[in-house]
Amino acid sequence: MILHILNGDCALPGWQSCGFSGEVLVWRENYLHGVIPETDDLDEFNRIRAEELHCLAPEKTSKEIFTELQQMHRTLFSLRGGDRLVLWLDRCPFDQSLKNHLLRLVSLMSEKPELYLIEQDVVWNEEAFQRYRDRIDF
Numbered sequence: 001m002i003l004h005i006l007n008g009d010c011a012l013p014g015w016q017s018c019g020f021s022g023e024v025l026v027w028r029e030n031y032l033h034g035v036i037p038e039t040d041d042l043d044e045f046n047r048i049r050a051e052e053l054h055c056l057a058p059e060k061t062s063k064e065i066f067t068e069l070q071q072m073h074r075t076l077f078s079l080r081g082g083d084r085l086v087l088w089l090d091r092c093p094f095d096q097s098l099k100n101h102l103l104r105l106v107s108l109m110s111e112k113p114e115l116y117l118i119e120q121d122v123v124w125n126e127e128a129f130q131r132y133r134d135r136i137d138f
Contacts, residue, residue: 002084003075003113005102007095011088011124018129022084025075028068030056031097040108042073073105081111088129089119 002022006015009026016024034052037045050066057065079085087102089095099119106112116136122128 001079002086003079004086004088006088007090007098007124014124014126014129015088017126018133020133025072027072027098027102029072029098030094031101032094046070046073076102076105077109079109079113081113083113084116085113086116086118088124089117090124091119091121
């Protein structure tokens with residue numbers, strides 16, 4: 001399995017247009033705002049984050065946000081040794097905090113996937129993704 005993680009919904013159309021193989025997950029979490037719990041218990045982490053994010057996005061309930069966070073983590077933790085994880089990130093503070101969180105989560109996995117970090121100072125649109133289409137075998 002190949003899992004591509006994107007840094008936001010705005011990157012999804014560009015990624016989809018390039019025909020990469022594998023699944024894609026838009027990581028919808030903002031680690032720059034609110035309390036970041038110091039716990040390895042992901043249920044507790046996501047519960048606290050859901051309450052914090054609800055304050056930033058009151059149109060969603062904390063329960064809805066918690067469910068989304070749980071699903072993102074379940075997808076990541078479904079990877080096994082031999083699977084590939086591709087992180088498409090830029091160098092902004094948002095993505096750097098996302099990278100730190102994802103690398104920490106991967107470090108907790110008993111079977112670690114092959115990790116590919118594609119980090120450029122770009123906006124991830126079709127043109128930016130296309131530059132990698134012929135250089136990587138995904």
